[in-house]
Amino acid sequence: MDGIKLVNVGKYYTVKREQVKVLEDINLDLPANKITVILGRSGCGKTTLLRLVAGLETFEQGEIQATHVKRKAYVFQEDRLMPWLTVRKNITFGLKDKEIDHEKISGIIQMVGLEQFEAAYPVQLSGGMKQRASIARAFAYNPDFIMMDEPFSALDYFTREQMQKELLKIHHKTKCSILFVTHSIDEALILGDKIVILEKGIIKSEYEIEKDHERDLLSDKFVALKKQIMDDLKVV
Amino acid sequence: MKESKSIKTFISVALIVLIWGIVAEMGVVSSYILPSPNKVIESFVKMVKSGEIFEDIYISYIRVLKGFLISTLAAFALAMMRVVFCKASGYYEGIVQFLKNVPPLSLISLLILWFGIGETTKIGIIVLTAFFPIYLNTVKGFTSCDKKLLEVGEIYGYSKVGSFFKIRLPYAMSDILVGMRIGLGYSWRAIISAEMIAASAGLGHMILFAQQMSRTDKVIVGILVIGVVGYITDRLFALVIDKTLKGSEKNGWD
Numbered sequence: 001m002d003g004i005k006l007v008n009v010g011k012y013y014t015v016k017r018e019q020v021k022v023l024e025d026i027n028l029d030l031p032a033n034k035i036t037v038i039l040g041r042s043g044c045g046k047t048t049l050l051r052l053v054a055g056l057e058t059f060e061q062g063e064i065q066a067t068h069v070k071r072k073a074y075v076f077q078e079d080r081l082m083p084w085l086t087v088r089k090n091i092t093f094g095l096k097d098k099e100i101d102h103e104k105i106s107g108i109i110q111m112v113g114l115e116q117f118e119a120a121y122p123v124q125l126s127g128g129m130k131q132r133a134s135i136a137r138a139f140a141y142n143p144d145f146i147m148m149d150e151p152f153s154a155l156d157y158f159t160r161e162q163m164q165k166e167l168l169k170i171h172h173k174t175k176c177s178i179l180f181v182t183h184s185i186d187e188a189l190i191l192g193d194k195i196v197i198l199e200k201g202i203i204k205s206e207y208e209i210e211k212d213h214e215r216d217l218l219s220d221k222f223v224a225l226k227k228q229i230m231d232d233l234k235v236v
Numbered sequence: 237m238k239e240s241k242s243i244k245t246f247i248s249v250a251l252i253v254l255i256w257g258i259v260a261e262m263g264v265v266s267s268y269i270l271p272s273p274n275k276v277i278e279s280f281v282k283m284v285k286s287g288e289i290f291e292d293i294y295i296s297y298i299r300v301l302k303g304f305l306i307s308t309l310a311a312f313a314l315a316m317m318r319v320v321f322c323k324a325s326g327y328y329e330g331i332v333q334f335l336k337n338v339p340p341l342s343l344i345s346l347l348i349l350w351f352g353i354g355e356t357t358k359i360g361i362i363v364l365t366a367f368f369p370i371y372l373n374t375v376k377g378f379t380s381c382d383k384k385l386l387e388v389g390e391i392y393g394y395s396k397v398g399s400f401f402k403i404r405l406p407y408a409m410s411d412i413l414v415g416m417r418i419g420l421g422y423s424w425r426a427i428i429s430a431e432m433i434a435a436s437a438g439l440g441h442m443i444l445f446a447q448q449m450s451r452t453d454k455v456i457v458g459i460l461v462i463g464v465v466g467y468i469t470d471r472l473f474a475l476v477i478d479k480t481l482k483g484s485e486k487n488g489w490d
């Protein structure tokens with residue numbers, strides 16, 4: 001199975017009758033069964049890129065080939081939970097009633113640490129809890145392709161680390177493809193099979209990291225890579 | 237919190253009744269203009285015992301419910317039309333905006349001419365009164381739906397129909413219920429006026445009749461009963477809204 005391909009993609013927004021270029025000449029392969037991480041500063045077009053791939057946005061130029069993707073899930077930058085549904089109902093929102101495997105859903109709820117809040121409504125949750133509920137909603141959908149837009153941004157260091165581990169576990173088990181947006185270089189190094197640096201709507205550089213089970217970010221190899229990425233991200 | 241509020245209400249009501257009683261007792265105004273509280277309570281008890289007050293309440297209430305039901309259905313249907321066929325609304329939107337600015341009571345002469353002074357006229361008045369708040373709020377609820385939530389439905393493969401029932405409708409629910417609550421309040425006020433113009437029974441007619449018989453005490457009983465029944469209805473409806481909108485922050489107005 002091949003992945004998703006972006007060929008020469010360009011996207012413009014019209015603000016006050018002026019065309020603003022948001023993405024330009026994006027040529028990108030999102031390999032199947034791999035984690036691709038988009039790394040970049042705030043406002044560089046990461047969310048826009050994700051929305052294009054998700055099909056939520058039209059674009060003026062180029063082509064996106066993603067015909068074989070059957071079930072895609074999207075963790076939005078905001079939680080986007082339905083305020084009138086309980087946490088559990090929100091998590092099963094993507095599933096039809098007969099598709100719901102209650103044991104599995106309970107497992108996912110436990111994984112994101114919300115078992116005490118199953119019956120709570122989103123207004124009763126903290127920001128990080130809402131974010132975890134929205135991550136759980138994506139996992140519950142059994143996707144073969146997950147897009148995640150800074151999904152762990154509202155979490156503390158330890159919860160974040162644990163969620164990263166869970167994400168890798170799910171990835172290894174289901175072999176789903178993941179497109180992950182972050183602005184944390186460490187997070188990109190922990191998760192990414194492929195790291196794409198986006199700057200002002202242009203792909204600045206790409207790095208591939210071969211699979212090894214335990215990644216030691218303090219090893220020489222990763223320290224060097226981190227340094228190089230930092231150089232890439234520095235504005236000229 | 238709640239207890240202190242009802243205590244406060246009780247104190248202010250007691251104060252008003254006290255002042256009323258003192259003024260009536262002093263005899264500065266004739267008892268025809270301002271009957272004493274005792275007199276009012278007396279005639280209230282009499283009307284309860286004979287059951288005539290309940291009959292009037294019942295008649296007025298049934299009219300309100302009928303008209304309210306019809307206008308809710310009509311408002312919902314037209315609002316749906318407007319959401320589903322965006323272009324169709326062009327045909328009736330202008331008329332709706334025009335009728336919105338015409339007080340229903342001003343149409344009563346026409347209604348009497350066309351339908352006589354039977355039930356149709358009175359229910360017609362209620363429909364004309366309750367329709368607009370319900371329609372406008374329902375439309376607002378549907379059209380103001382958060383695009384971000386609709387996108388969630390799009391991602392998870394919801395059809396147009398599916399996303400209507402799972403996202404748009406629940407989202408609009410609080411606005412629809414608020415509109416219904418306002419509409420119900422308006423109907424209750426409108427029926428009294430309508431009954432004062434064209435009716436042979438009901439609370440409005442009762443008040444007018446009492447006035448013609450120079451029974452100011454009965455007029456005051458009528459006014460108090462209207463207020464209390466309207467208040468209880470509104471509270472009950474607020475309770476229903478609370479139960480329906482569990483997760484939502486905005487549960488109508490107070």
Ligand SMILES: Nc1ncnc2c1ncn2[C@@H]1O[C@H](COP(=O)(O)OP(=O)(O)OP(=O)(O)O)[C@@H](O)[C@H]1O
Binds near residue numbers: 015183
């Ligand atoms: N609907 C829109 N209309 C006009 N301009 C937009 C719109 N959405 C985004 N933009 C512009 O596109 C650019 C990229 O926005 P985008 O949301 O993709 O950034 P981002 O990389 O996700 O940033 P962040 O890390 O802060 O989330 C910004 O300059 C923004 O102003």
Ligand SMILES: [Mg+2]
Binds near residue numbers: 047048077149
């Ligand atoms: Mg973003």
